[in-house]
Amino acid sequence: MSQTEQPQDHYAETAFRSDAIPRQAPPPEKNVWGKLESNFDVARLPWGNYIGVNPSIYEYEHSESWYRSYQYMGEQDYRRYNMINEMRWSQFVDEDINLFYRFLRFWFVFFSHLFSFIGGGGYFFVGVSIVVLLIEVFMELFWPKNGLSLDIFIIPLCVTALCSIATILRRLYEKNSIRFYKSNKNWSDDVAFCRRTGIVKSSRGDFPFYEFDAFIEMSADMKGNQFHSLKVRHRYPQHSKDERNGLPLDYNFPADGSIAQLYAMWDMLGRYMDVSQPLPDIPRLEPFRHLDPTTKAFDEAGKRGRPATYWRDLYAKASEQELKQRREEHRQVVDAAPWGSRPDLMAQSVPGYGDSYTAEPEDVNAYGRFPNKGDRFVERTEAKDSTVQNKRDNH
Structure with missing residues (x-):
């Protein structure tokens, strides 16, 4: 029975x-x-x-x-x-889902949660990029070589954009993942x-x-x-x-x-x-x-x-x-x-x-x-x- x-x-x-x-x-x-x-x-x-x-x-x-x-x-x-x-x-x-779906879901969750501003990960990576920027500015001011260029702002801007995208994806995941509960939360008897x-x-x-x-x-x-x-x-x-x-x-x-x-x-x-x-x-x-x-x-x-x-x-x-x-x-x-x-x-x-x-x-x-x-x-x-x-x- x-x-x-x-x-x-x-x-x-x-x-x-x-x-x-x-x-x-x-x-x-x-x-x-x-x-x-x-x-x-x-x-x-x-x-x-x-x-x-x-x-x-x-x-x-x-x-x-x-x-x-x-x-x-x-x-x-x-x-x-x-x-x-x-x-x-x-x-x-x-879970009654294939391995490819599990693989994609794992990396999606890994990316969205690691780089998201929710939980603080995004702030860490943006902070590191800003520190790198300040070091480059400091080095150029005291030991000038090629002069300051707007290119040095590319890295922190890209990191900020990446973390912002991750934050949006994480919010979408947390809001909509419940719709897939029959494949994601099929608790075993x-x-x-x-x-x-x-x-x-x-x-x-x-x-x-x-x-x-x-x-x-x-x-x-x-x-x-x-x-x-x-x-x-x-x-x-x-x-x-x-x-x-x-x-x-x-x-x-x-x-x-x-x-x-x-x-x-x-x-x-x-x-x-x-x-x-x-x-x-x-x-x-x-x-x-x-x-x-x-x-x-x-x-x-x-x-x-x-x-x-x-x-x-x-x-x-x-x-x-x-x-x-x-x-x-x-x-x-x-x-x-x-x-x-x-x-x-x-x-x-x-x-x-x-x-x-x-x-x-x-x-x-x-x-x-x-x-x-x-x-x-x-x-x-x-x-x-x-x-x-x-x-x-x-x-």
Whole structure:
């Protein structure tokens, strides 16, 4: 039965419920719980005990991109060609386009975004050309050779014209690319986190969601700047690793800003997959809330506390300045949420799972900075039972 043919009034027996996590096997011996999965892992995040706060990034909170897509596509196409709906959170775009089109699109986007004044690239190249012009003028004034010529202005004028063209092309791309969503945003049902079934589908096989763990992974650039991302990795690599390179099955959930944003992302993913919880109250999922049984019952009971079209009405009326202010206010909410030292429900289901925990900062953002005397590290508390202890309203 295809995804679109699944019954809409119930979940599969395999659906994930945080109050019914089954007993599981310990991980393979080489995957010692006393150490993190990778040298770049900073921490493993706890299961369950949701805070109920969504990350303030990208399309999840107060970003207008989702509304532009929704307006153009309409509800039916938006559900199919959107990254996330009430049934699956896709992780792969399966484009039905030829390689030549992809090649042209790549270089078009590369040119228009690199040289555009939007984002600052154009200003950089124009600035460099002006500096070169000034150097030539300076050299001619103090060490004259052939005299100043209008030809020296050709380079900055050409660079300015090039960047202006790139800016126009980028604006046209951002305005009109949505018209090609059926070839550009054909999100795959075959590589996805599936709420109805509780299964994570991948090219290496299908695995239960509760077999995945979340890690904060740190990377650094050539200048030593640190970056953190959320990695959701399969716990049993002997069943899912890539046979060609031995790499484990994992998914990257990017988030900008503080490490608390990554905790919020994992919290939102857990609530999305947990059918005992309503869908996260984010703009992209609002059109589908009535299609999910748990969420429909939650909303009909008045627990959401918002109109059915809250997000759509907000974006139809709010200015960019208001949305920007809301994003900043919500970012502060995410940073202030009590992410640290929560119990981990998975410790009751996987032998030895909780033995590897070390002290965790009460403010999880301390992971991203040098330790200071004001940081308070505490031990993660032990889960008392297999129920979600914090079922706060998820908005």
